[in-house]
Amino acid sequence: MISFLVSKFVKNASDTKSADVRSAVGTLCGWIGICNNIFLFLIKFIIGILVTSVSIQADAINNLTDAGSNIISIISFYFSNKPADKDHPYGHQRSESIASLFVGVIIVFLGFEMIKESVIKIIHPQEIDFRWITILILLISISVKLWMYSYNKKLSKVYESSLLEATALDSISDVLGTTGVLLSTILSPIIHFNLDGYMGIVVSVIILWNAYNLLKEVINSLIGQAPDSDFVNEIVDIILSDARILGVHDFILHDYGPNKQFASAHVEVDSENDIFEIHDHIDNVERAVKEKMGIELVLHMDPVRVNDPKTEYYKEKVKDAICLCNPEWKFHDFRIVTGPTHDNLVFDLVIPFEETKTKKEIENDILSHMNVDKIIYLVITIDHPFA
Template sequence: MNEQNSTTLAQKGAWISIAAYMVLSAVKLIAGYYGQSQGLWADGLNNTTDIIASVAVLIGLKISNKPPDHNHRYGHTRAQTISSLVAAFIMMSVGLQVIYQSFMSYFNNETEKPELLTAVVALIAAAFMFMIYRYNLTLSRKTKNASLLAVAQDNRSDALVSIGAFVGIVGTYIGIDWLDIAAAFSVGFIICKTAWEIFSEASHTLTDGFDEQLLQDIKKTIDNTDGVQMTTDVKARMHGNDILLEATILVDKDLNVVESHDITDHVEERLSTIHQIQHAILHIEPFDMGKKD
């Protein structure tokens, strides 16, 4: 799948999430307010901020689709990672606010029995959002898009949040009056946890962190290429969805320039086929047994 089609599909997933959040946030806020459910109200507030986060992802996708220019020689694909970071900050701020409001309601003894309809709304919303999560998760794997994966993770947390709201509401009907407030607190905790996971992954990528196991697999691919005697240095970093790779490979010292170049072409073909790496800088050095250790 080319980058243009990948971005288009990712944008489609983000738009679907925005549409779902707009509907769900309106229904939950109205039902939570008039049905006196703090858990469902917090869930609706969470969906409202999800709209903002999804818009941030869309903006990141649009920017990342811009071609390279004079001061962005590698393109703009890291805008996707930055948009994930923005989404994480928004989610964290809302999660902390929901937790604070839950504590205040508990200590002020603001417990009321929600309407039963709010439980039905929460359950339907959970099922609906889980379907959106599965769709965006499949799409993120297909497009290998980090921003869309962040959206999918948020979709999953929203489905769990709605289940928590449902449990909290039902709990009040079996005599546990504070369970709806506990559900609201759980909403805040899940939001913060998801935000932290997205933040950790995005910041790891922005600081040029890279999966160590994947790096070892890439090294094995290079080492197993015909003509490569050994690989002394392999470095990689993520640039949006793309892997930027640098490696030093040792070849027979008696080969001429053309023969050495043919080996690098073969390495690049294998990297593209096996690991979908399109950007590799390969440095050739003559093989010396003294360097093997």
Template sequence: MELYTNLRQGERGAWLSIATYLILSTAKLTIGFIGASTALKADGLNNTTDIIASVAVLIGLRISQKPPDGDHHYGHLRAETVASLIASFIMAVVGLQVLFNSGKSFIENNHSSPSLLTAVVAIISGVIMYGVYRYNLKLSERTKSSAVKAAALDNRSDALVSFGTAIGILGAIIGFPIIDSITAIIVGIIIIKTAYEIFFEAVHTLTDGFDEEEVETLSTLVRNVDGVIHLIDFKGRNHGNMVFVDLTVTVNPELNVWKSHQITEDIENTIRLAKPLTVVLVHIEPDGLVHEHNTGLM
């Protein structure tokens, strides 16, 4: 099935992130201590927590592949969204810790000039993380995975942090050591901002939020299906990398069951053409019949 194939493919992004973070965090923390760079150590600490976040994403993707059972009639697809939520909490905690440590260093005026090697490590790390970001972004678009998309956004944040770290270190080397601490503070802010973005999207999905523009786009497609007179109700929600749509349309009351059923098939095919991984439930009513649940989508 395409859905579970996409989930298995999504695991590649999680494994790639884990392997990359293991290597980069080790290098940054080691060189950061040796080269006396607060910013690089903050960046390395960020990457160590990214390992935990990536493992959470991987576990979420694994759980999502479990088929429906007696307790989960719609499957376990939301596990990857929960994984994204957990990843956001981990990132936020680390961001606050980085802000606290770097702010303390800044206030205490405890600055030292870092070595040039720390800047080189930061630049190389930024290039590597940007490459991982591009890979995971394309993978998330292909698999429609919210967890892989969260991982990609984290990768992009890490790439920007590393480039910013390099700039701060170079500034410290040329005679402004305080810039290293300032850069570490900026690193903490970027980490928290990325955590918030991932948190907001995960909560929006878990609370059955659905993009209004997407509602209008799909509603227009339904209205244009031959045989549909009015679209009187449309509801959508995300379930992992799948979309569930429930809608009610009115048709000619003189149509027989077979022709009414054909209209439902046309509606389902039209929506799936626009959004392949979609489960569509269509309710047909005879036009002219008034119902209290009419939502005004006519």
């Protein structure tokens, strides 16, 4: 049904990379969510009053809160689709992540509130009131929330939306909560013991765990996390497909939200090649990455000497010394500056983030493993792996 609604109300719905399409799909899901949640609130709140069930009334209030979250998501999709302006030159796509963070916080709040209510029910158990209409209402609620979870989860992957993912998580959390209420409603009269509070604590812990994973993912995205290694390697492979590019280093990816990614990297080229020809090839590589992966790539050209005996001699010495120091260390962008009394060896050294040695200790360690006739100094720039 959701596929029909998307195709009916969203133009060019198959264009999953379009910001307008993503916004329209998110807004549509928001309005569907508002209607479903208000419907569930009304029927559960009424039945909760009729059977004097605090847990069902609380579940109803939770659905009303979900309707508020849906309103937030609609507003978020509106702002995230706004074009770039002078104050926000990279667009407003991160508005979606901020809204996802807010929804996650709401889920955490409801999880703790459910724990509090559950403890109160354990300490002060209420009289069990079983009615078949209660079972019917709870089953309807679970079915509706499972449907909401399924379409939000599906569309979150199709349109790469963290906010729809958060909404899906909220829906499955509601399924767990309502299932807990249902089980306690069925089992409590059978065993003559009110399970409502105990079941509520179990469900609350599951909800809080899901919320933790959501918040962790969203916060990492906002702070800036390491890009996926396969994703980086795909870009590097495109860059190295040009035979005139000898190596790639200092790759940086800036992620401003779905379909809004910028990247930069340094590429090593033969210093003897014509600079205009190399520039032409670099332009072609940047366009290829843009066309294939939708990423705005900027490449910085690093000229290196190729087949220079003295450069190759020192390069091998540095390579052997680094291998003896730590096989996990790597280097790139190697060049030399020669003089009458000493030579400077200039290069970038890539070390793991976990490395505890200082820069001075690293330099002394490398020099201690080098045996050369001339005085040398190391001019090292410390880097870390980009994937």
